Amino acid sequence: MRTTTRSGVRPLGASDLAEFLALTDRDPTVNVFAAHRARQTRLEPRLLGGEVWGRFVEGELVSACHVGANLVPVEAGPEDTAVFAERLLGRGRTVSTVVGPEQAVRSLWSHLEAPWGPPRETRWCQPHLVASGPPLVEPDPLVRPSRAEDFAALYPACVAMYTEELGVSPELGGAADGYRARVRQLIQFGWSFARYEAGRVVFKAEVAFATPTNAQVQGVWVTPERRGEGLAVGGMAAVVALVRSRISPVVSLYVNDWNQPARRAYDRVGFEQTATFSTVMY
Incomplete structure (x- = not known):
């Protein structure tokens, strides 16, 4: 049975697959990693090797974040990344890479940099080509x-x-x-x-x-x-x-x-x- 969330963040599951894919379709080329992983695993944590978190506002999925070895924001603006970062800081760093659209990664990182400590390397400008x-x-x-x-x-x-x-x-x-x-x-x-x-x-x-x-x-x-x-x-x-x-x-x-x-x-x-x-x- 689907777990409902009017507003807030929760892990997504198989029953959320269609809604999540609709979210990735807002920019299907930029979001191809997240869409591929969702199609491959049906958002089952055991297959993901992690979780995909969804942020809901008034019952609508507005953004998401892939949380595994790779931390990947999906259609996430500053308000979304602040909420995801708060949840991430409650569990400690488990990811090895943060990757995605520049503004979303910079916004996430503004919350995570101090508590997570210095990374091995940062690459802030990576042109995305199609x-x-x-x-x-x-x-x-x-x-x-x-x-x-x-x-x-x-x-x-x-x-x-x-x-x-x-x-x-x-x-x-x-x-x-x-x-x-x-x-x-x-x-x-x-x-x-x-x-x-x-x-x-x-x-x-x-x-x-x-x-x-x-x-x-x-x-x-x-x-x-x-x-x-x-x-x-x-x-x-x-x-x-x-x-x-x-x-x-x-x-x-x-x-x-x-x-x-x-x-x-x-x-x-x-x-x-x-x-x-x-x-x-x-």
Whole structure:
């Protein structure tokens, strides 16, 4: 039976799924992570590995917050983030990353920074880019979906990308088995795309989250000795074409503002900025 809340915050469950997805549909590209997780888990805490909190005003779901390893605000303004922060401070920090639209993350963080202490890193300006049509340049014909037999070549490239991007290895603290399972899962889903040469990955990218209308790409990487050759431009054009034909019609990603080579590549492919994300990492 559905638990009713006229006003206030409570964990959402399966009976709230339709209302929550309607909330994410207010900006389906920005909210693709939350919508993907909801569709995947039906908002069951056991499957989420955490909870999704909803804020209700006069019986209407007005905002939400994914609370797991990732803390992700959904359609949350300053009043919403203040309420979510108050609830978060009542339980202590359990998240490793705060990520989402810049204003919502900054607002959350204004309440959490002092009690939670200094993070490992903050990235406040991450342009959120969207490609909703065919790529503007010719796709690299050698970029293809990864297959199970590619795992031995793909896995070291995934570890290298993660370590370079986040400054820590995904295998740290005994997490290698879980990360290996994730890479295998992406291959199984058909969400891993790469250019293989002589048994090595020279370009790769993955779909991290997807709904029937939107897909978010992460893990874009070119092997260091081949950078500057234009592999990212043709590779991302291929990824856009493959994702739009196989998974979802709208492709998005977010990039660090200081990564000018990547931003130039995405611009040539046809990505356009629609928002700005921020990430706080512990």
